Amino acid sequence: MSGASEDTFRLVRNQGVTAPLGFKAAGIAAGIKASGRPDLALVFNEGPEYSAAGVFTANKVKAAPVLWSRQVLETGRLRAVVLNSGGANACTGPGGFQDAHATAEKVAETLSHWGTETGAIEVAVCSTGLIGDRLPMDKVLAGIVEVVHEMGGGMSGGTDAAHAIMTTDTVAKETALHHSGGWNVGGMVKGAGMIAPALATMLAVVTTDVSATAAQLDEALRQATKYTFDRLDVDGVTSTNDTVLLLANGASEKTCSQQELNDAVRAVCDDLAAQMQADAEGVTKRVTVTVTGAASEDEALIAARTIARDSLVKTALFGSDPNWGRVLAAVGMAPIALDPDAIAVSFNGQPVCENGVGVPGARGVDLSGSEITLTVDLAQGAGTAAIRTTDLSHAYVEENSAYSS
Amino acid sequence: MSGASEDTFRLVRNQGVTAPLGFKAAGIAAGIKASGRPDLALVFNEGPEYSAAGVFTANKVKAAPVLWSRQVLETGRLRAVVLNSGGANACTGPGGFQDAHATAEKVAETLSHWGTETGAIEVAVCSTGLIGDRLPMDKVLAGIVEVVHEMGGGMSGGTDAAHAIMTTDTVAKETALHHSGGWNVGGMVKGAGMIAPALATMLAVVTTDVSATAAQLDEALRQATKYTFDRLDVDGVTSTNDTVLLLANGASEKTCSQQELNDAVRAVCDDLAAQMQADAEGVTKRVTVTVTGAASEDEALIAARTIARDSLVKTALFGSDPNWGRVLAAVGMAPIALDPDAIAVSFNGQPVCENGVGVPGARGVDLSGSEITLTVDLAQGAGTAAIRTTDLSHAYVEENSAYSS
Missing domain, CATH: 3.10.20.340 (ArgJ beta chain, C-terminal domain)
Structure with a gap:
């Protein structure tokens, strides 16, 4: 699908958001899901840059975390993304928005406690699960302390995070791209149904260690989603919670052209979309x-x-x-x-x-x-x-x- | 759903297109269906008037019988409707259109042979079944001779016709309305899936013995379908073959107001739509x-x-x-x-x-x-x-x- 020649980069599927330099991640079971399965993930950008862009659901009924994250993305800057499965925090009114805000505050406070001075406005929040119920905030807040503590720099942190955002997904979905220019892109996604144009119950976080501005990331992300996630249509249903985030930190000390960035982000999103299609609910074809x-x-x-x-x-x-x-x-x-x-x-x-x-x-x-x-x-x-x-x-x-x- | 007061008319479900005076019908097994089940129906207007109106699928891909019937309805006049199940005669090219024309010609020729001078332009054709195959015309043409011969004036003729147009329907669907003004409306319908706005794989024939012009029938039919068949939506799919026809013969020697006609036709279509909903493919709710x-x-x-x-x-x-x-x-x-x-x-x-x-x-x-x-x-x-x-x-x-x- 990408216009890039094949030897410019290579894709590897058993790596995700921590494949690029300077990103850490973790995933834990915080008790949000009654099943006790992993349900809370954190992706953390160590810098030195903190550029970010986001694409959100076109559904007029937007979940609280979407309203929160869209607002913080106006700065074009993110230090962290916290994601939970086990509850969408959608159709939960002003109380649900306060919960999303409190979640970001807790992440900022905990990161600051461990030495990274962070504000809530630098933390995006993503949720997925059943619409209409409030989140068990005692478990979410306690889980945040734990997930920040768990956060490691190795590959397994990214994979743990990819597992913690699964709902009806049967496999974790992640992919990484290593560019011949000496920089990397990594991504994870969840979503197995309600997949339709303008996204659907899908959450995706894509990271890169190339140096790029928020405007460059925004262009790359919009063209990538247009041709990948937006063209995956399982049941015509668009969710209240869809979010795709792209974070860059410049840790590779490399730059690239807009076209190279576009091609790389699109290749990662295309591979993630293919993994979603293969794992779509009830798919036999x-x-x-x-x-x-x-x-x-x-x-x-x-x-x-x-x-x-x-x-x-x-x-x-x-x-x-x-x-x-x-x-x-x-x-x-x-x-x-x-x-x-x-x-x-x-x-x-x-x-x-x-x-x-x-x-x-x-x-x-x-x-x-x-x-x-x-x-x-x-x-x-x-x-x-x-x-x-x-x-x-x-x-x-x-x-x-x-x-x- | 109707605006009429309840004592103006009553609805009866075990009567259909032959409930009004001056209409005959028949349904037979002509061998079009491999199963040997009934598959050919005829509705015949004995007069003295022959007003008619039709509403057809909005799908751009229209079956040959739709193209034929839409054309003959431009006259506002019909003597007969021939309907087959076991094949949609859709996506069959110029040959399929010739088959629809030949079907109407054979009905006209056979009716003329039995003493009712009829032209093909007075015969509407409706088909339902699998898209893409030509009809077995030898069986259709032989069946027409038989179905004209079988045609009787009693209620059973209408019910036989309602059975002969079934595809995945599990029950025949017909209803009749007896108006306190001394006139009647009767209808039959088939359709159990592919039911969506602007109709769907549904064929309906509605008859009345009130005296009405083609323009009056057209208004009554359009407002009735707008609020009944067009608001039944099982799977969002609009078929290539949808047809709703309304025929009037004035045999009751009664007239009515446009509003009375609208109300009566809508009540019959509403009841037929309710029967379709109840029999929709795989419905449990x-x-x-x-x-x-x-x-x-x-x-x-x-x-x-x-x-x-x-x-x-x-x-x-x-x-x-x-x-x-x-x-x-x-x-x-x-x-x-x-x-x-x-x-x-x-x-x-x-x-x-x-x-x-x-x-x-x-x-x-x-x-x-x-x-x-x-x-x-x-x-x-x-x-x-x-x-x-x-x-x-x-x-x-x-x-x-x-x-x-």
Whole structure:
């Protein structure tokens, strides 16, 4: 997906936010989750620089930690990010906002106690879990003291943090990029459902030891999310809590061009998005829907998203059924320029429909594998876009009908 | 739902399109379905008038019978409607359109042979089933001769027709209205999935023996579908084949006001829509989502539809889970005027969220019954709208992953 040549950098999956120099992290079980599993994570920037940028949910109903973090990001500066699973702190009113504020204050106070003078305004807060309940603040605040204490400089701190932000995720998701220019990017993400445009219940923290300003990070993060997380669409649902943060500290003593930064951040986000798709709730098929020949890239994206969200297309794919008629019915609903008699469809590279009509053998295409590519050519122009999605399976229904109980 | 007082008319469910005077119908097994189940229906207007109106799918990909019927309806006149299940004749190219035309020609020729001089332009064609395959025209044409022969004047003809248009429907759906003014309306419908705004894989034929012009029928049908079929949204999918037809023959020798006609047609369509909701694919819950306090009726409708289509809301309802946080997350995605801190939500009349925050006991609301009302008040204005929908169940996934095989 990235425009960079392959030998400029390499990606490694068993490292995350602590792969770049000068970042520490930790993850612990603070008792927020009734299960006793890890639920509190901290990512700490040792400096010397503290540039940061963030992208947040487009949902009008924003969780308290989103309101808090969006506000502190206006400074373009972060020393730490504290993240909890086990509760979204969303739809919790003014009390919930006070909880988010108190969480940041406690992190600042504890870091200051250990010698790093920090203000709450330098601490972003991210939460994920059930919407509507207040957090057990006694456990959160006690956990913060512990997680700051636990924080180590090795790789395992980043991996512990990646584990502590999991909800219905079945695996921790992290990736690191080592650039030939002598600097690094690392990231972690959680999210397995409610993944839709403009993000979804996903939290991501990306770190880099290159020297970059907040404005440079903002540009890199926006173009990266546009082409990666924003084009992963599992169930069309956008969460109240989505947050993607990018922190830079210049610890490598290297600089890079904006394009190099863009490419590196996008490569990390793209790999994290691929890991989210593979771990999406109830997924049995990883599907890439590509629309070509649209009147514009925007129209291609609208068409690809409409197909990727169609319940009848998604259930057909679960059944390994090359039901191209449902694909045409889906794209016919998209508010775009369309000539039904010009559409071509292929599954896994095999044409199943040309000029709006099925081709012989279309029903026999083998979709039994776990990877499916679905390509729709509209023959209207040069616009192209791809959406990553999944099938709609029994397991999706099972997980989501039992989530809050 | 209707504005008419209850003693103006009464509804009866075991009668359909042949309840009004001067309409005949039949349904037979023509061998279009491999299962050998009934698959060909005819509705015949004996006159003396032949006024008609139609509403068709908004999907840009329109099946051949939709293109045909939309064309013949320009005359405002119909003598007969022929309907088949077992194949949608959609995405079948010019050959498919020729098949729809040949079907109408055969009906006209056969009716003419039996003494009713008829042209193909007086015959509407409706098809439903798998998209993308040509119809077995030898069976369709032979079936037409048989179905015209079978056509009887009794109630059973209407019921046979209602059975012959079923696909994944588990019950035939028909209803009749007897008006105190001495005239009648009858209707049948098929459709159990792919039900969304601007209709979906649903075919409906409504008949009346009142005297009305095509323009009067058109107004009555448009306002009826707007508030009934268009507000039933099972899976957000709009089909290639949706058709609703209204035929009038004046056989009662009665006339009525436009308002009386509107009310009667809407009452019949509303009852048919309720039957479709109850029989929707894989439904375990019948859900009505009502949004009040929106800035306008349009915004209320957008909000209600967004909630009704949300996979996470629908799976929660399948699990009898009063997960109001997912309702807020859903409505927060709607492109409407919204104050997250002013929203109130109730399930089955019990408040679960006020001013955007959960109320004590919200998680304990009992949703174990099969009927659920979900009401969301936005506190923005006076706009109100309701959408009928269903839960998202294992059975939905099962039926739709196996449909074309």
